[in-house]
Amino acid sequence: MTTVLYADALVTAGKTVLDAELRFANGRITAVGAKGSLGALPAGAKVRDLRGRILIPGLTNGHTHSAMTLLRGVSDDHGFMPWLAEVQALEQHLTEEDVLAGLQLAMLEMIASGTTAFADMYVWNSRLIQAVSDAGMRVVAAPATVAPDVVMFPGVTARDGAAELAHTAQLAEEFHGDPLIKIAFGPHAPYSVPREFFVETIAHAKESGLPIHTHISESPAEVAQMLDRVGKTPGDYLRDLGLLDAKVLAAHCVHLTAGEIGDYVAAGAALSHNPVSNLKLGNGVADFPEWLASGAQVSLGTDSVASNNNLDLFEEMKLAAMLHRGVRHDAAAVTAESVFEVATKRGAKAIGFAGSGELAVGKCADIVALNVTGVNAIPHDNLVSHIVFAAGGHDVTDVWVNGRALYKDGEHLTLDAQNIKQRARVSAARIRAAAAEKA
Ligand SMILES: [Zn+2]
Incomplete structure (x- = not known):
């Protein structure tokens, strides 16, 4: 019809x-x-x-951790590393029901603000992915990993990083052919994932053809850490591990050097610009005009609500268009037209939904x-x-x-908004209480 x-x-x-x-x-x-x-x-x-x-x-959110809606307002005035520690302390108390409530709350917010597709790195399993399919959104779901022997979300899953690699490949098989669902590997970041495990993840990605969704050069602290530890910037380090032989969704990329940007763009890596999160955490300003000029695959992302504190891509569009005008003293540095293209056509293609x-x-x-x-x-x-x-x-x-x-007409047709909001309130309160008790 x-x-x-x-x-x-x-x-x-x-x-x-x-x-x-x-x-x-x-x-x-x-x-x-x-x-x-x-x-x-x-x-x-x-x-x-x-x-x-x-x-x-429909708008595309190129980088988020959607279930973190439950952590809205946590550690609001802290820098990146202390913020991350506080967020991870709360995440230890998440159950699968919490994550489902947080994910559905995120989908209520994304749909109601015009987002139709999102690339997400967090805890993912069949049930959670099915919830996205049921709600009718498009997702590139990347189960997050840090190390082969670390279980990131112990209240949700017993899978450690090593088991998660195999699980990611299984999910890709299970949802193969679903037009709404794509699966990616989700190694958290070069500073948090041991070298051998990153190399293994890259090997899995190359073999399966699935993309790798990771954070690169988000904060000055991690760049200093990597220079100190391995004598290379994060982008160069991952390039030398062979990352660019895989499909890459690279989030933030705030502190990539011109040389790194050149290498990543030449390899077809997709860079996600997250201006609100980058500013909120005091991480800096990515060279978005250079990305645009280089013809890179680019998306806009909100990052998680814990560093934003909403999922409204209209805010990212406006900030992406204005931020560099201020930095460069040039009102033509980024046009509204180019930002609109990134939030729609270019962003959808960057995360793998070229048909949207x-x-x-x-x-x-x-x-x-x-x-x-x-x-x-x-x-x-x-x-x-x-x-x-x-x-x-x-x-x-x-x-x-x-x-x-x-x-x-402003009403959700695929999600029960009342029910989800109530469950999310309960979950948000429960994890805060559990964390406070432990502290
Ligand atoms: Zn992120």
Whole structure:
């Protein structure tokens, strides 16, 4: 059955159509154009008139740890290493029910703010991945590891790092062919994962073709640590271990040198820019304009809520567009158009969903409707500029992924919001109490 959407406009990277019509069927966009220009409606077509709204592609979050919504507000004014220690102390008390509640809470927030796909490194198993599939979002799920003999989430799983490598490959087999689900390896970072185990993970990734999602050069402290320990910067160190022979999703990359950026871009590694998290933790400013100019595969990411403290990609877009204008004293350093492209088409491709992120014929029907009747939208002559600088996640009214409606007129259709919010409140309180008791 064909669904037909009428809207005030349609905005996709490089193209705006006013008074727009979009049609999709079987999860794919079948026609895009000005209203009335696409010929007769197919028989039985379902029409939605979204007057007062514009259509954009679903947004892609290129780096997050979604279940960490439960840790919102933890260690808010501490630097990276003390923050990490405080977060990990709480994570020791997480159960699978907690993680499920945190993940579903994150999906409520992501869907309601227009995110349709996310690359996530955390604890993952069949049940948690199935929860994403049931909610209807796209995910690249990377079970996190630090060392072969370390169980990262003891309340959730007994699997240590070594067992997690085999488990990751099993998950990839189990969800093979699911259009919404991709699996990646998730070695945490070069400073936290022993050399031999990183080498082993790279070997698994090369053999299986699965990507490696890791943190690289996020903080000045870890760069100093690696220089001290191995005499190399984190990017060079991982390159020399053979990382670039695998597909790579590299998060943060705040302190990559120009040489490292060149090597990673040449190898096709995808770099994820997380400006809010990088600033909140006092980690610095990544050279995003250089990434864009080099033609790198790039995404925007929120990182976890524990360093953000929300999952609204509109905030990342705005900050990504403005941050470097301030740093470089150049209002043209990063354009709204380029940031919008990264949040949609470029970001989706960077994490492996090249069929999404664009409102064009043949692409996946991952679509977001934004209200443009609010006080923040009068006037909105330049739509891309409106989306990046004036709009926010709160303007999202409707979301489809793969043609399935997940959110309609501000209501979730695939998740029980009341139930999830209550479970998340209970879980958040419980892990704090458990950690306090232990301390
Ligand atoms: Zn992260």
